[in-house]
Amino acid sequence: MSSWLDYTINGLIVGNVYALVAVGLALIFGVSRLINFAQGSIYLVGAYIGWVAVVQLHTPLPLTIIVVAAAAAVVGLIIERFGLRPLQNSVRIAPLLATIGISFVLDQLVMLTFSPNPRALPSQLPDVRFQLGGGTIGPLDLLIAGVGITSALLLFVFLRYSKLGWAVRAASQDRDAAMQMGVDVNRVNQAVFGIAAALGGVSGMLVGMYYNQIDTAMSLQATLKGVVAEVVGGAGNVPGAVIGSLLLGLVESYGVAVFGTSYRNLFAFLLLVVVLVLRPNGLFASARQAPPEPLTGTFIAPSRPVRIPRWALAVAAAGFAILPFFPVSFYVLQTLINAWLLGMLALSLTLVAGTMGQVSLGHAALLAIGAYTSALLSLTLSVPVGLAVIGGGLVSAALGTLLISPSFRLRGHYVSIATLAIGEIVSLVILNWESVTRGPIGISGIPPLSLFGYDLISPTSIYWFSFAVMVVLALLQGRLLGSHLGRSFRAIRDDDIAARAYGLSLNRYKSLAFIFGGFAAGVSGGIAAHLYSYINHETFNTQQSILALTVVILGGLGNVVGAIVGSVALVGLPEVFRIAAEYRILIYGIVLLLLVRFRPQGLLGTI
Amino acid sequence: MTTSAPEPLLALSNVNTFYGQAQVHFDLSITVARGHIVCLLGGNASGKSTTMKIILGLVKPRSGEVTFDGASLIGLSTPQIVRRGIASVPEARRLFADMSVRENILMGAFVRNDRDAVAQDLDRMLTLFPKLGQRLSQRAGSLSGGEQQMVAMARALMSRPRMIVMDEPTMGLSPLYVDRVLELIRAINQEGVSVFMVEQNASLALEIAHEAYVLQTGKIVLSGSARALKDDPRVRDAYLGGSEAA
Numbered sequence: 093m094s095s096w097l098d099y100t101i102n103g104l105i106v107g108n109v110y111a112l113v114a115v116g117l118a119l120i121f122g123v124s125r126l127i128n129f130a131q132g133s134i135y136l137v138g139a140y141i142g143w144v145a146v147v148q149l150h151t152p153l154p155l156t157i158i159v160v161a162a163a164a165a166v167v168g169l170i171i172e173r174f175g176l177r178p179l180q181n182s183v184r185i186a187p188l189l190a191t192i193g194i195s196f197v198l199d200q201l202v203m204l205t206f207s208p209n210p211r212a213l214p215s216q217l218p219d220v221r222f223q224l225g226g227g228t229i230g231p232l233d234l235l236i237a238g239v240g241i242t243s244a245l246l247l248f249v250f251l252r253y254s255k256l257g258w259a260v261r262a263a264s265q266d267r268d269a270a271m272q273m274g275v276d277v278n279r280v281n282q283a284v285f286g287i288a289a290a291l292g293g294v295s296g297m298l299v300g301m302y303y304n305q306i307d308t309a310m311s312l313q314a315t316l317k318g319v320v321a322e323v324v325g326g327a328g329n330v331p332g333a334v335i336g337s338l339l340l341g342l343v344e345s346y347g348v349a350v351f352g353t354s355y356r357n358l359f360a361f362l363l364l365v366v367v368l369v370l371r372p373n374g375l376f377a378s379a380r381q382a383p384p385e386p387l388t389g390t391f392i393a394p395s396r397p398v399r400i401p402r403w404a405l406a407v408a409a410a411g412f413a414i415l416p417f418f419p420v421s422f423y424v425l426q427t428l429i430n431a432w433l434l435g436m437l438a439l440s441l442t443l444v445a446g447t448m449g450q451v452s453l454g455h456a457a458l459l460a461i462g463a464y465t466s467a468l469l470s471l472t473l474s475v476p477v478g479l480a481v482i483g484g485g486l487v488s489a490a491l492g493t494l495l496i497s498p499s500f501r502l503r504g505h506y507v508s509i510a511t512l513a514i515g516e517i518v519s520l521v522i523l524n525w526e527s528v529t530r531g532p533i534g535i536s537g538i539p540p541l542s543l544f545g546y547d548l549i550s551p552t553s554i555y556w557f558s559f560a561v562m563v564v565l566a567l568l569q570g571r572l573l574g575s576h577l578g579r580s581f582r583a584i585r586d587d588d589i590a591a592r593a594y595g596l597s598l599n600r601y602k603s604l605a606f607i608f609g610g611f612a613a614g615v616s617g618g619i620a621a622h623l624y625s626y627i628n629h630e631t632f633n634t635q636q637s638i639l640a641l642t643v644v645i646l647g648g649l650g651n652v653v654g655a656i657v658g659s660v661a662l663v664g665l666p667e668v669f670r671i672a673a674e675y676r677i678l679i680y681g682i683v684l685l686l687l688v689r690f691r692p693q694g695l696l697g698t699i
Numbered sequence: 700m701t702t703s704a705p706e707p708l709l710a711l712s713n714v715n716t717f718y719g720q721a722q723v724h725f726d727l728s729i730t731v732a733r734g735h736i737v738c739l740l741g742g743n744a745s746g747k748s749t750t751m752k753i754i755l756g757l758v759k760p761r762s763g764e765v766t767f768d769g770a771s772l773i774g775l776s777t778p779q780i781v782r783r784g785i786a787s788v789p790e791a792r793r794l795f796a797d798m799s800v801r802e803n804i805l806m807g808a809f810v811r812n813d814r815d816a817v818a819q820d821l822d823r824m825l826t827l828f829p830k831l832g833q834r835l836s837q838r839a840g841s842l843s844g845g846e847q848q849m850v851a852m853a854r855a856l857m858s859r860p861r862m863i864v865m866d867e868p869t870m871g872l873s874p875l876y877v878d879r880v881l882e883l884i885r886a887i888n889q890e891g892v893s894v895f896m897v898e899q900n901a902s903l904a905l906e907i908a909h910e911a912y913v914l915q916t917g918k919i920v921l922s923g924s925a926r927a928l929k930d931d932p933r934v935r936d937a938y939l940g941g942s943e944a945a
């Protein structure tokens with residue numbers, strides 16, 4: 093039995109770890125107005141460098157900390173120099189997407205180097221616990237607290253008394269004015285990335301020691317927690333990030349005390365959503381602070397879309413439709429079925445992110461809602477599968493829109509954070525709502541696809557079915573974009589202030605976009621559930637959300653044909669080149685990075 | 700004093716500037732003579748602030764030349780240009796709101812490394828702007844508009860510039876402060892600092908300027924000595940959108 097004091101100590105220790113991540117995020121946000129989604133990857137790299145140092149080089153603890161901090165800082169400097177600095181003059185979404193691509197690449201490189209299996213990271217400290225009031229505390233707790241406090245002090249001294257520290261503060265308050273004082277913003281960026289990476293790397297190492305285990309899943313978790321803490325404290329606010337982290341640690345720890353371990357993350361993301369809705373500038377933002385990010389107009393790379401004549405589209409569609417009459421392998425059909433399912437998700441995302449400008453990072457949640465709805469309707473209520481899939485689409489449209497609606501008043505990067513959090517919340521609710529979703533066990537024995545009483549079991553019939561559904565959704569979406577509604581969507585994306593001035597209701601249009609997009613994604617998830625016959629809370633994960641985003645950017649944001657072309661390319665090309673599965677995510681990350689850098693408007697152009 | 704025209708310190712020649720597709724400057728040419736106060740007049744959205752940004756390297760012209768003390772500024776970064784000796788008082792002052800007044804003023808000396816001389820200059824600023832003495836440790840964002848303007852000017856002087864560019868230094872100030880600011884600009888100028896200022900308020904600016912230019916939708920429609928322009932009816936017309944000068 094742990095006492096409340098134990099939970100408090102644990103909360104503060106975990107909060108210290110979060111603080112090391114969040115402070116770096118806050119420094120970077122302050123200077124660049126960028127949420128660095130690669131922060132968790134640096135944390136991961138730090139943990140594995142720590143493992144190499146401790147297990148293979150047998151370095152003493154102080155040296156381990158220095159090695160990890162230095163190596164992580166170098167990684168941070170490389171990211172800044174080669175990943176982000178070239179994007180300085182590109183559209184506002186570009187650096188955010190680049191950090192996502194970088195995080196994929198780093199995580200996969202770690203996984204390929206060290207294998208995905210967890211490893212033990214011994215702490216080198218004696219395993220004793222001291223009594224403290226009614227609780228206990230160990231040397232590792234003290235080490236983490238010590239590192240946290242020391243880092244905070246060093247950072248304070250740096251910002252307050254060094255010339256570079258002044259430059260960092262000035263640049264984060266007014267970048268242009270700082271340049272007019274002679275501040276070299278590139279050096280400031282370098283400094284904050286180096287510091288953020290050093291702190292993040294050490295944090296990863298400490299966490300590895302705390303749990304005596306490291307694995308590649310740590311990365312995304314760390315990014316999410318760091319972002320939560322940072323936003324709670326007020327984006328860009330360094331002391332706020334520390335307090336936000338401690339608060340997050342405590343909320344999680346007490347949540348675990350009352351409800352159990354599987355609720356830990358749920359509390360974190362609920363805290364985030366509540367703060368975003370009630371105080372988007374964070375708990376400690378001063379009233380006079382400018383509203384975050386007036387991101388309009390230049391958010392999405394403007395371009396002239398490639399015009400594809402209708403007859404060419406019709407020929408291409410006919411070609412794919414008659415493909416099964418040719419002697420193609422089961423493998424080719426299977427690959428294309430995956431492409432069509434991803435295509436439906438991409439249609440949904442390209443509408444929401446491209447046409448509407450709400451860059452969602454949690455789109456896989458819509459798949460999950462559609463999949464669970466359809467599976468449960470057919471299994472427990474014996475609804476015919478065809479209807480169940482449509483039901484999945486409808487519930488996903490309604491529930492997805494409802495869940496996302498608190499974020500309608502947010503803009504730019506904040507939409508991405510909120511959707512990411514909402515996506516995580518959906519997956520955590522599925523995990524914990526056992527009476528309905530069967531919790532961690534998942535749902536098995538989902539009946540196969542069927543239409544009017546005929547089971548669709550042969551690959552050919554599944555191919556035709558999924559292709560037809562995707563084409564219908566694409567045609568509908570094409571209609572939508574050409575209509576008055578589509579023009580209103582784009583007007584809101586390009587300048588929401590002007591759009592509101594013209595009397596467009598942002599909430600109504602954003603709802604409509606999410607309803608349509610939610611339906612397409614829900615149908616895709618529903619079909620997938622009946623194909624897989626087994627789903628659980630991890631079947632539809634963040635990796636899929638990011639994959640869909642890559643597809644959409646590859647095709648050209650807002651571009652319907654582009655979404656489908658992107659899906660076929662991203663699913664098909666690795667098959668054509670026979671790229672081993674473990675390298676695929678790495679390739680996707682690299683594709684995303686190259687696109688953002690060299691062709692932000694995608695293959696077919698944004699609309 | 701006005702008999703022989705001094706060699707220009709700053710010269711913009713045939714500058715064309717675009718924001719995306721929209722052209723903001725059309726063959727803009729402006730010179731600032733050494734030791735002079737030159738004023739750029741113009742209505743809203745005529746491209747005044749953009750001219751400042753061109754000089755400071757914050758916006759790059761598509762074509763044209765900008766020289767300072769005979770050397771081209773094109774291709775230099777803003778910090779490099781600042782190090783050549785150009786300081787600025789930006790539009791709406793743009794102080795570092797969460798830093799103290801002292802820190803703001805000292806930020807102006809960011810390009811300098813002579814600590815002792817910087818400390819002396821800080822004292823000099825407090826004699827020039829006596830009101831700031833009691834406010835040194837206050838958050839800059841909490842000052843009144845007029846006080847902020849004083850800080851912005853002190854900050855600009857701290858780099859010991861050869862030239863100061865100012866964007867609407869009197870905007871939003873009470874008449875009392877407007878007079879004070881104009882007086883200070885004249886005083887700064889008399890210490891040998893050239894001044895290029897952007898203004899909407901023509902009659903005020905022409906009080907202290909040596910030369911002036913009138914900008915209308917990106918084109919210079921009038922220029923000459925301030926004395927001559929003061930009585931020119933076209934100065935007023937330019938603001939009302941008169942097109943006879945174009």
Ligand SMILES: Nc1ncnc2c1ncn2[C@@H]1O[C@H](COP(=O)(O)OP(=O)(O)OP(=O)(O)O)[C@@H](O)[C@H]1O
Binds near residue numbers: 750899
């Ligand atoms: N960053 C920018 N991107 C696109 N257009 C811009 C940008 N900055 C200014 N503009 C446009 O360029 C034109 C000139 O702007 P500028 O700020 O130079 O005018 P100004 O004369 O300083 O106006 P004001 O008196 O209102 O300060 C305006 O039409 C403005 O809308």
Ligand SMILES: [Mg+2]
Binds near residue numbers: 747748749790866
């Ligand atoms: Mg202006």
